[in-house]
Structure formats: structure tokens, C-alpha cells
Amino acid sequence: MYDTQSVKQTKTINLAPLGKKVLSGAIQMAYFLAGIGLLIAGYMLTAVFVKDLPSLAQIGETMKTLWSNPYYENSPSDRGIINLIISSLVRVGSGFILGAAIAIPLGVLIGSVPVLKKIIDPVVQLLRPVSPLAWFPIGLTVFKSAEPATVFIILITALWPTVINTAFGVGTLPKDFKNVARVFRFTPAQYVFKVLFPFALPHIITGLRISFGIAWMVIVAAEMLSGKSGIGFYVWDAWNALDLSKVICAILIIGVTGLLFDRFFGFLERKVSYV
Amino acid sequence: MLMTQTPLEPLIPLRFDRNGTPTLDIDHVHKSFGNYVALEDVSLQIWPGEFVSLIGHSGCGKSTLLNLISGLENPTQGMVRLNGQQIEGPGPDRAMVFQNYSLLPWMTVTQNVLEALRAAAPQLSNLERKERVESFLKMVGLWQHKSKRPAELSGGMKQRVAIARAFAIHPQVLLLDEPFGALDAITKGNLQEELLNMWQLEAEPVKGQEDQPSQKKNVVMVTHDIDEAIYLSDRIVVMSNGPKARIHQIIEVNLERPRSKAQLVDDPEYLRLKAQLLALLSVELAHHD
Ligand SMILES: Nc1ncnc2c1ncn2[C@@H]1O[C@H](COP(=O)(O)OP(=O)(O)O)[C@@H](O)[C@H]1O
Numbered sequence: 001m002y003d004t005q006s007v008k009q010t011k012t013i014n015l016a017p018l019g020k021k022v023l024s025g026a027i028q029m030a031y032f033l034a035g036i037g038l039l040i041a042g043y044m045l046t047a048v049f050v051k052d053l054p055s056l057a058q059i060g061e062t063m064k065t066l067w068s069n070p071y072y073e074n075s076p077s078d079r080g081i082i083n084l085i086i087s088s089l090v091r092v093g094s095g096f097i098l099g100a101a102i103a104i105p106l107g108v109l110i111g112s113v114p115v116l117k118k119i120i121d122p123v124v125q126l127l128r129p130v131s132p133l134a135w136f137p138i139g140l141t142v143f144k145s146a147e148p149a150t151v152f153i154i155l156i157t158a159l160w161p162t163v164i165n166t167a168f169g170v171g172t173l174p175k176d177f178k179n180v181a182r183v184f185r186f187t188p189a190q191y192v193f194k195v196l197f198p199f200a201l202p203h204i205i206t207g208l209r210i211s212f213g214i215a216w217m218v219i220v221a222a223e224m225l226s227g228k229s230g231i232g233f234y235v236w237d238a239w240n241a242l243d244l245s246k247v248i249c250a251i252l253i254i255g256v257t258g259l260l261f262d263r264f265f266g267f268l269e270r271k272v273s274y275v
Numbered sequence: 276m277l278m279t280q281t282p283l284e285p286l287i288p289l290r291f292d293r294n295g296t297p298t299l300d301i302d303h304v305h306k307s308f309g310n311y312v313a314l315e316d317v318s319l320q321i322w323p324g325e326f327v328s329l330i331g332h333s334g335c336g337k338s339t340l341l342n343l344i345s346g347l348e349n350p351t352q353g354m355v356r357l358n359g360q361q362i363e364g365p366g367p368d369r370a371m372v373f374q375n376y377s378l379l380p381w382m383t384v385t386q387n388v389l390e391a392l393r394a395a396a397p398q399l400s401n402l403e404r405k406e407r408v409e410s411f412l413k414m415v416g417l418w419q420h421k422s423k424r425p426a427e428l429s430g431g432m433k434q435r436v437a438i439a440r441a442f443a444i445h446p447q448v449l450l451l452d453e454p455f456g457a458l459d460a461i462t463k464g465n466l467q468e469e470l471l472n473m474w475q476l477e478a479e480p481v482k483g484q485e486d487q488p489s490q491k492k493n494v495v496m497v498t499h500d501i502d503e504a505i506y507l508s509d510r511i512v513v514m515s516n517g518p519k520a521r522i523h524q525i526i527e528v529n530l531e532r533p534r535s536k537a538q539l540v541d542d543p544e545y546l547r548l549k550a551q552l553l554a555l556l557s558v559e560l561a562h563h564d
């Protein structure tokens with residue numbers, strides 16, 4: 001009897017949040033537009049003093065050219081914008097996936113074996129603040145080629161946030177859940193896949209989200225360093241040709257791409273959240 | 276203490292055979308956490324089919340005693356035996372309904388029960404497990420909520436999932452830690468009936484396990500509620516205050532089953548027991564601080 005009551009209640013309140021969602025969406029959009037407006041105003045103000053900055057019209061024109069033929073492929077240093085982004089994303093993706101493949105098991109180990117935490121934690125703390133670019137010479141020495149060395153930088157970048165967040169997620173599994181697994185005699189596989197992993201998953205995804213964000217930031221510098229064709233190399237190339245409106249277009253495109261991926265990870269986070 | 280050492284009380288007609296091997300034998304158990312001595316020299320035998328309640332002031336070590344029986348904790352001294360065998364750790368012959376439900380929040384109601392059953396009864400086929408989950412969820416009236424996650428359930432509903440999960444594995448001993456503590460009177464009353472039904476029903480031979488001898492099931496329940504303890508139990512174990520808590524007294528509840536709450540209200544034996552427990556808890560064991 002007490003059930004039917006709660007069922008009815010959830011049914012009646014279903015309509016209200018819809019209106020609220022539309023409203024809060026509209027408010028968010030307004031804030032977003034206000035922010036963009038501020039950004040443009042700031043740019044225009046700066047451009048008054050710094051004469052070399054391209055005008056908004058020039059930037060718009062360049063953007064149009066970029067997107068009018070985004071897939072062309074003339075030479076390694078002359079490619080369409082989509083191809084450039086894809087090159088960079090493939091690098092970031094490979095480094096990120098390899099990094100995650102190392103970071104998640106490592107984080108699980110650190111989080112569940114206290115001795116390992118004591119041993120590995122100082123190493124993580126020592127290496128984490130190092131700029132990933134400092135690893136480039138090591139990568140070149142090991143792999144003898146710029147392409148894998150670039151992926152290696154991304155791998156190192158992507159490692160730390162995922163290791164730390166996974167270890168935290170695994171290490172904070174509440175005693176209550178452990179007790180459930182013990183009392184009902186869960187098998188080791190059940191413990192890992194039905195208890196430990198689902199509990200830690202939101203933390204792991206958060207780690208991956210941060211890792212990917214930093215990796216995407218670092219790819220620009222890495223490609224400048226390695227001279228490998230991609231969106232970072234494009235920025236460097238445009239700067240050498242003194243084409244600042246291309247640089248600004250690239251900045252915007254890098255930003256939007258990063259934002260889209262961040263939103264995607266945010267969506268995953270909500271998907272695996274259980275509260 | 277004295278009563279546990281003299282298993283046969285000649286004047287009271289006993290519903291249980293208190294000879295042979297007790298289901299649970301808590302034998303001179305001490306439990307310390309660091310320097311803090313939670314339990315000191317606790318001995319208690321629980322006989323097949325018995326429903327025993329543990330009552331006592333908060334912090335006296337009731338949950339600790341339940342954890343020792345479940346095997347989640349080990350005694351510092353002494354031992355706990357189940358059917359004559361020393362308890363080495365948790366096992367599917369004992370199931371627990373945790374004080375805070377402890378459902379796994381990322382699983383649906385069905386998955387929570389099914390996963391426990393998968394672990395505790397690996398000999399069953401998938402179909403048998405599904406059928407059993409269905410029958411127990413129906414029994415606690417949650418079948419129509421089977422696909423919900425714990426976050427979508429009320430406290431009473433979560434409690435019933437926890438009870439269904441524990442009972443579905445057909446444990447010989449059911450351990451309940453303040454199972455109805457936070458519930459309103461109506462929900463509590465309903466769940467008590469469901470608990471009694473399942474406790475009695477457990478004595479039936481289990482479908483698919485007819486070859487095994489049907490075993491009388493035991494319940495050990497921690498409660499703060501005197502009325503609940505009398506209504507449900509065969510014996511009520513009153514613990515003294517911690518630290519160094521002991522068994523202060525064991526009270527026999529000699530009331531015919533099935534009991535009716537309406538009739539108990541003016542049953543002289545019920546009133547006597549209630550007065551006795553009240554006096555114990557609020558005078559003899561009152562906190563002096
Ligand atoms: N894991 C533990 N570590 C330290 N002290 C504990 C632990 N578990 C229980 N205690 C202490 O033992 C005493 C009894 O606790 P508990 O069994 O939970 O009491 P109850 O269930 O009767 O309220 C309390 O003083 C509590 O603080």
C-alpha cells in the first residue's frame with residue numbers, strides 16, 4: 001500500500017521539471033552569449049592598441065576559407081582543417097588510450113594495495129608536475145622517430161589524472177559495500193566487476209576527462225616541437241607565415257573541439273553515476 | 276550468564292529442544308578494538324528454529340556481536356561455532372540485513388538480489404535463480420519496482436530489498452541489525468509480518484534442494500524496540516552497557532504463536548515482560564552520565 005503512494009507521487013511531478021529545464025537552458029544560453037560578447041569586446045579593444053591583430057572581418061573570412069574545403073590534401077604542410085584535426089585527434093587518442101590502459105590498472109593497484117600506494121605515490125607526486133614536453137627527448141631516444149615520441153608525450157600527460165582519480169575511487173570503496181561482498185561471498189570476479197569497478201567508475205571517468213583535456217592542450221605544443229602535421233603544427237606554420245587570422249581561427253577550432261570532448265566525458269560521467 | 280549454562284529450565288515449557296548441538300554457540304567471546312574492550316565474556320547458545328533478539332543501549336556492542344556471528348569480525352578471545360564448527364569467516368549459511376540496508380546503488384532491485392544469489396547459490400541454474408528472485412521480490416511486494424535503483428526507493432522499500440536479498444539465499448541463520456529502526460509504524464508492522472512469514476516459510480523444504488534435510492531457520496535481530504522484541508522473539512538477550520559489555524539477562528518470551536498484536540495488548544504475560552524489560556533498560560541499565 002505504501003508503494004502505490006510513492007508511485008503516484010513520482011508520476012504527478014514529472015511535468016514540472018520539463019518547464020524548468022527549458023528555462024534553465026535558456027538562461028544558460030544567455031550567459032554563454034554574454035560571455036562570448038565580452039570576449040569579442042575584449043579582443044576589439046585590444047586590437048585598437050595592437051595594430052597587427054587581424055580584424056573580426058578578416059578572421060571571419062579566413063574561417064570561411066578554412067571550412068569551404070576542409071578535406072583537401074596537397075602536401076604534408078598544406079591540408080584541410082578537418083584532416084589536421086583528425087591527425088591531432090588520432091595522436092591524442094592513441095596516447096590517451098595507451099595512457100588509460102596503463103593508468104587504470106595502476107590506479108586500481110595503488111588504490112587497493114596500501115603498500116603499493118606508499119611506494120608509487122611519491123613517484124607520481126614527483127613526475128606529475130613535470131611538463132610533458134620535457135619527456136620529448138626521452139621519447140625520441142627510445143622510439144627514434146618523432147611520431148611515436150609525440151604519442152609518448154601524450155601518454156605521459158594522460159597518465160597522472162587517471163592514475164590519481166582511479167586510485168582515489170578504488171581506495172574509498174566504503175566498508176559497507178565490502179561487507180556485502182563478504183557476507184554474500186561474492187567471487188573475486190563479482191567483487192571486481194559488480195562492486196569495485198562500478199563504484200570507482202565515476203572517479204575513473206573524471207580522471208579520463210581531465211587527462212583528455214590536458215592531452216588536447218599539450219598536443220599543440222607537442223606538434224610544434226615535433227613538426228608533425230596536425231592542428232598544432234598548423235598554428236606554428238601560420239605564425240611563421242605571419243598569418244595571425246589563421247592562428248586565431250585555429251585557437252577557436254581547438255577550443256570548440258576540446259569543449260565537445262569535455263561535454264562527451266561529462267555525459268559519460270552522468271551515465272555511470274549511480275546517485 | 277547463569278541461564279546460558281543451565282540450558283534446561285524445568286518450570287517453563289520450552290518450545291525448543293535445548294540439547295544436542297546448538298545452531299550458534301557463542302563461547303566466552305571477548306572483542307576489543309585496540310584498547311577499547313567492547314564485549315567481555317559473552318556466552319550464548321541459540322537453538323534450531325529460535326528467534327532471538329538482542330536489546331541494549333546504543334554502543335553496547337550489539338552490532339559487534341552480530342558481526343562476530345556473521346564472521347565479518349573475529350573474536351579477540353573465545354570462539355563462535357555454527358552447527359558445532361568454528362566460524363572462520365562469512366558464509367552463505369548466514370545472511371545479514373545491514374542496519375543501513377547496504378544495497379549496491381549501481382544495481383537495480385533485481386540485480387541486487389540476483390547477484391547475492393549468484394554468489395551464494397552457484398549450484399542453481401540461471402532460470403532457477405531468476406524464479407527465486409521473482410518469488411522473493413513478490414513476497415516483499417517489490418516486484419513492480421524490480422527495475423528501480425536504490426536511489427529511487429523509499430527507506431521501507433530498500434529495507435525490503437535487503438530482507439529479500441538475505442532470505443532468497445535460504446540462510447540457516449538470518450542476522451538483522453535494527454532492520455526496522457527508521458520506519459513508520461505501518462511499514463514496520465507490515466515488514467514484521469513479512470519477516471515472520473519468511474522465517475516460518477524457510478522451514479519448508481526448498482524447491483530444488485529437496486534432497487537436503489530441511490533445517491529450521493534462526494533469526495538473530497538487534498532492536499531498540501521493546502514491543503517488537505516481545506512480539507517477534509522466543510528469547511530476548513539484554514546486554515549491559517559498554518565498555519566491557521556482557522549479557523545482562525536473557526528473557527524467555529512464553530507467548531503462543533501465532534501472536535496477535537491486538538490480543539497481546541492486554542495479555543498479562545506480555546505486560547509483565549514489557550514491564551520487566553522497561554525496568555531493566557531504563558532503571559537497572561540506565562546511563563549515569
Ligand atoms: N571497527 C571498530 N573500531 C573501533 N571501535 C569500534 C568498532 N566497531 C565498534 N566499535 C566500538 O564498539 C562499541 C560497540 O559498538 P556497536 O557494536 O556498533 O554498538 P551497538 O550496535 O550496540 O550500538 C562502540 O563503543 C563502538 O565505538
Ligand SMILES: [Mg+2]
Pocket residue numbers: 337338339374452
Ligand atoms: Mg548497532
